[in-house]
Amino acid sequence: MSSQKFTERKFGDYYKGNDVSICVPTSIEKREFGFLLFERGMLRHITFKAKEALESFLRATTCSDVYHSCSYYESPEAEMDRKGWLGADLIFDIDADHIPTSCERVHDGWICGNCSFSGKGIAPKKCPVCGSEKFNIGTWPCEVCLDSAKTETAKLLDLLMRDFGFSEKEVRVFFSGHRGYHVHVENEAIKTLAAVARREMVDYVSGLGLDVFFHGLNEKNWRVMRAYQDIRLDDLGWRKRIALGMQNFILSANEQDLRNIGLRKSIVEAILRNKDAILKSLLETGTWGVIRGVGFETWRKIAEHGVKLQSAKIDTVVTTDIHRLIRLTGTLHGKTGFKKVEFPVLAVDDFDPFKSAVAFKGGTATVFVSDAPEFRLGDEMFGPYRSQKVELPTAAAVLLICKRRAEVLE
Ligand SMILES: [Zn+2]
Ligand SMILES: [Zn+2]
Incomplete structure (x- = not known):
């Protein structure tokens, strides 16, 4: 079985199983849904009247990633310019890619898309061998990186609740399933804010232009x-x-x-x-x-x-894009096999993504790992691995395969 087939089957099992708990957005009938299919491109402009219809779609169609619009539309199934925008939730994205950490040099790498020359850490602007600007980037959902993203998330939550006065009920916080956190604000007053007004909020929380x-x-x-x-x-x-x-x-x-x-x-x-x-x-x-x-x-x-x-180091583009698709809570991230999960705003410090977001329980798989740093799932440590065959719990095997660090051997 190819590694991709293996992952596809595991993802399918997850959506058909009993452990799946999808958390649908409010006013589901006004949202656009998007589905990234395994190697078969993206399905967009899909709509559902109720949660059950969405769930049976997910059982029937195996997707690597599932998204819904942060916006509400009159006709969410229509083409972009005919949807009839009614408003959007306020979304913040905190991604470790935007926060410099010293461990990036250890677990990240890049390969030139043209000549295959490779290196550790963040990719250079141009390939030192052939000058190409196209790279395949390999990042890692590392504990240190995710901790620094969590620190930024805590700062953002404090800014939103103390300075903007949003209540604990209006602000929701999620682990993205990969290298960061999402914060959603749902409130009638912000729903119809234009992009430029959202930009002002971005500037405030990131301290931009503060003299x-x-x-x-x-x-x-x-x-x-x-x-x-x-x-x-x-x-x-x-x-x-x-x-x-x-x-x-x-x-x-x-x-x-x-x-x-x-x-x-x-x-x-x-x-x-x-x-x-x-x-x-x-x-x-x-x-x-x-x-x-x-x-x-x-x-x-x-x-x-x-x-x-x-200041909170957020990905500023996400907040101002009022047509953006965001990952559906409870679905799997195609780059890790982790779930996007919500946790209480007041429990940020105690949240452990490597426990709460693990989707695959039980079972093992034998894989050949090309290169992987040391990592933890739950209470168990794995790796580091380099060019070796190893039998791993399903969740660890799926993670390595999704991150293109391993191939399945059975
Ligand atoms: Zn090159
Ligand atoms: Zn790191």
Whole structure:
């Protein structure tokens, strides 16, 4: 059996089995559905009146990926320009691909589509051998990468709930099934927001265009007061967030961290020597700038770094695209065999994708693994593997085959 047939059969078994729990979007009859078939292209503009019809479609047609529109349409089955857009949920995508981590060099790789030259880490702009710009990219749903995506997700949830005032019921959070998280906001007020308004929200949560000058960190204030009081922990919105970012940075930064944001050695030493005094002054009087020799430019750099630490690193294109298809909750991701799963907004810290998203329970398969990093499923560790035959639980075998790291041998 070919590896593709093997995966297709396992995916089919999943949708026919008892463990499947599809969570359909609200107003299912107003949504467009899309299905990626195994090597047979994409089916689009499909509609369903009820959950049962969708479920029986999924049992009859084996798909590698299942999507629905974030939008509501008058005629979701029509061509794009005739659908009659009624509104859309607000969607955020946090993907490890947009967050730099040091482990990418270990588990990611690329192969030139033209000459097959390969390398580790993120692909170069041009192939160093033939100059081609086309690459096959191999990423990995790694624990460290997913943890950093989760940290960004937690920041985003906090921004949406505290600063925008969305309730716990309106905001929903999901593991995407691959390398990231999705956040959906369903609320009547945001439903009809145009793309440009969604862009404003994107800018807010990612701190784009935020200038600390307008939050009091400017030379005029400095000349008058020789200190800053506008960015305070007891404020609201970004002023509080900048203060928090500055505080956390000063609390945890070592010499190199402070040098990395462009501070001179003498200033770095003054900050490290006076760490306690800086934090005490902030907590007691809400004042920055009490240390001799540490002036306006330094506080500005620290504040700008504070913005970076507090902003949520999201994939900005997804949120502004009001016609986008998003993965259906409870369906499998074609690149991993993991499920897209929802978890409680207040339980972000405890969520474990490598436990909750595993779809295939029981059974084993023998595969030949070309190259795979060490990974965990549930409580069990696997790998690393290199050019070897190994018998694995179905979920692990499917993951490696989907990531094109292994071929099935039975
Ligand atoms: Zn090449
Ligand atoms: Zn990683």
